[in-house]
Amino acid sequence: xxxxxxxxxxxxxxxxxxxxxxxxxxxxxxxxxxxxxxxxxxxxxxxxxxxxxxxxxxxxxxxxxxxxxxxxxxxxxxxxxxxxxxxxxxxxxxxxxxxxxxxxxxxxxxxxxxxxxxxxxxxxxxxxxxxxxxxxxxxxxxxxxxxxxxxxxxxxxxxxxxxxxxxxxxxxxxxx
Amino acid sequence: xxxxxxxxxxxxxxxxxxxxxxxxxxxxxxxxxxxxxxxxxxxxxxxxxxxxxxxxxxxxxxxxxxxxxxxxxxxxxxxxxxxxxxxxxxxxxxxxxxxxxxxxxxxxxxxxxxxxxxxxxxxxxxxxxxxxxxxxxxxxxxxxxxxxxxxxxxxxxxxxxxxxxxxxxxxxxxxx
Numbered sequence: 177x178x179x180x181x182x183x184x185x186x187x188x189x190x191x192x193x194x195x196x197x198x199x200x201x202x203x204x205x206x207x208x209x210x211x212x213x214x215x216x217x218x219x220x221x222x223x224x225x226x227x228x229x230x231x232x233x234x235x236x237x238x239x240x241x242x243x244x245x246x247x248x249x250x251x252x253x254x255x256x257x258x259x260x261x262x263x264x265x266x267x268x269x270x271x272x273x274x275x276x277x278x279x280x281x282x283x284x285x286x287x288x289x290x291x292x293x294x295x296x297x298x299x300x301x302x303x304x305x306x307x308x309x310x311x312x313x314x315x316x317x318x319x320x321x322x323x324x325x326x327x328x329x330x331x332x333x334x335x336x337x338x339x340x341x342x343x344x345x346x347x348x349x350x351x352x
Numbered sequence: 353x354x355x356x357x358x359x360x361x362x363x364x365x366x367x368x369x370x371x372x373x374x375x376x377x378x379x380x381x382x383x384x385x386x387x388x389x390x391x392x393x394x395x396x397x398x399x400x401x402x403x404x405x406x407x408x409x410x411x412x413x414x415x416x417x418x419x420x421x422x423x424x425x426x427x428x429x430x431x432x433x434x435x436x437x438x439x440x441x442x443x444x445x446x447x448x449x450x451x452x453x454x455x456x457x458x459x460x461x462x463x464x465x466x467x468x469x470x471x472x473x474x475x476x477x478x479x480x481x482x483x484x485x486x487x488x489x490x491x492x493x494x495x496x497x498x499x500x501x502x503x504x505x506x507x508x509x510x511x512x513x514x515x516x517x518x519x520x521x522x523x524x525x526x527x528x
Contacts, residue, residue, distance in 0.1 A: 195442040202442045206462055210409060210431040219426070233386060239415040239440070243432060246422035250395070255386040256419060264415070266368040266378045286382055 182221070186350050188214045189330070203330055203352070205301055209243060219247030221349055222299065222327045226252060229324060232294040233257045237283065237312050238264070244329060245299040252297070257289045259298075259312045270318040272311035283311045285319060292320035303328040303348055306337030313341060358397070362526050364390045365506070379506055379528070381477055385419060395423030397525055398475065398503045402428060405500060408470040409433045413459065413488050414440070420505060421475040428473070433465045435474075435488045446494040448487035459487045465495050472497035479504040479524055482513030489517060 188208035195202040208214045222244060235257040236245020242258060249256040262271065262282040269284040290296060296316055300309060309326060316323050326341060331348035338346060364384035371378040384390045398420060411433040412421020418434060425432040438447065438458040445460040466472060472492055476485060485502060492499050502517060507524035514522060 190443075192442040196439075204442050206434060206441070206443075206465070210433055210465060212408070212425070212429050212431045215422075215431050216426060216429070219422075232388070236419070239418060239436070240434075242415060242418035243412070243422045243434065246391075246395075246419045247426055249388070250392060250423055250426055253388050253392070255388045255391050257386055258382060258416075258419065260415070263372075265382070266371040266380050267366075289382070289386060 183214055183217050185214060185218055185221075189350065203302060203332075205240065205329065215247070218329060218349065219244060220251050222329065222347075223248045223251035225327070225345075225347055226297050226325055230295050231297045231324065233290045233296050233321065235259050235285070235289075235296055235298045235312065235316055235321070237298075237300045237308055240302075241300040244301055248297065248299050248327060254297070255290075257285060257296070259283050259285045259315060270315045272314040274307040274311040276307075281308075283308070283315060285312075285315045287319060289319050290316075290321050293322055294320075295324050296321035298323060298326045299328075300326075301329050303331040303337040303341075303346065304335045306335075306340030309337065309346075310340045313344065359390055359393050361390060361394055361397075365526065379478060379508075381416065381505065384505075391423070394505060394525065395420060396427050398505065398523075399424045399427035401503070401521075401523055402473050402501055406471050407473045407500065409466045409472050409497065411435050411461070411465075411472055411474045411488065411492055411497070413474075413476045413484055416478075417476040420477055424473065424475050424503060430473070431466075433461060433472070435459050435461045435491060446491045448490040450483040450487040452483075459484070459491060461488075461491045461495060463495060466497050468496035469498055470496075471500050474499060474502045475504075476502075477505050479507040479513040479517075479522065480511045482511075482516030485513065485522075486516045489520065
C-alpha cells in the first residue's frame with residue numbers, strides 16, 4: 177500500500193442539528209461529495225481493502241449509497257447494482273423489510289442482479305442501527321451473491337449497527 | 353479523440369412493458385450498470401464532450417441520476433452535487449416544482465452546493481418530457497452555477513424534452 181498523506185475526510189462532513197428531527201445530529205456528506213479531491217479519495221479508500229479480490233458487482237443502497245457505490249465500482253473495475261426502495265425496479269425482485277423508528281421500510285433488488293456466486297461488495301454512506309444493511313445483505317444472499325464485504329463511509333458506533341451484520345467484513349472510513 | 357470500437361451500449365438496455373403503468377415501455381438500465389465495462393464506458397462517454405473544460409461540479413438528479421453523475425464526476429475530476437427530492441437535504445435549499453402526469457413533484461439542492469460562477473454539468477439517466485431537467489436547471493441557476501451542459505444516457509425523442517431545456521448544450525448517448 178502506498179503511504180501518502182491522507183486527506184482529513186472528516187473535516188468535510190458537516191453536523192446539522194435537529195435533522196430530520198429534534199435531537200438528532202445529521203451527518204451531512206454533501207460538502208465531501210462536492211469536493212473533487214475528497215470525493216475521489218473517499219471512493220478510492222472505500223474500495224482499497226477489496227482491490228484485486230475479484231469483486232464483480234458493487235451494490236449500493238438508495239439514494240446516497242448510489243453516489244458512493246458508483247465510484248467504488250469504477251475504482252474496482254466492477255459493475256454496480258442498485259438496491260432500491262419498494263416499487264422502483266421494473267422486473268422480478270427479492271425484497272426485505274426492516275424496522276424504522278415508526279413502521280417499516282422495504283428494499284428490493286432484481287432477482288437477476290448478479291450471477292450466482294459472484295463476489296459482491298455492499299456500499300452505503302452510514303452504518304447506523306444496521307437495519308438497512310441487514311436487509312440489503314439478505315437480498316444479496318437470496319440473489320446468490322457472495323458478499324465479501326461491506327464498505328461504509330461513516331460508522332455511528334454508539335448505535336451498535338455492527339451487531340446486526342456479524343460475520344461480514346465491514347469497514348468504515350470515518351467513525352463517530 | 354481516440355478512435356476505439358465503441359461498445360453497443362443500447363444492447364444492455366432492457367425494454368420492460370407496462371411499467372410503471374399499462375402502456376408505458378420502461379427503459380431498464382440496470383443490466384448496463386451491472387456490466388463493469390459497459391458502466392465504465394457509459395460514464396466515460398457521458399463525460400467526454402466536457403473533458404478539459406473546467407467543470408467543477410457534476411449535478412445528479414435523484415435517484416438513478418446519482419449513479420451516473422458520480423461516475424461522470426470521477427471521469428472529469430469534479431465534485432458531485434445531489435439534486436434531491438423534497439425534504440431530504442438538511443440545510444437551506446432552493447426548490448423547484450414540476451408537473452407529473454398526476455400532480456407535481458419538487459426537487460431541491462443546497463443553496464451553497466457550488467461556488468458562484470462555477471462550471472456545472474447536469475447529469476440524468478433519461479431525457480423524457482424534460483420537466484425534471486428543467487426544474488434542476490432552474491435550481492442550479494439560482495445557486496449561481498454556470499451550467500455548461502446536460503448529459504443524459506438516454507433521450508426519448510418522441511417526448512420532445514429538448515424543447516423544455518432550450519439554450520443548453522444537451523447530449524444523450526442513446527436515442528429512441
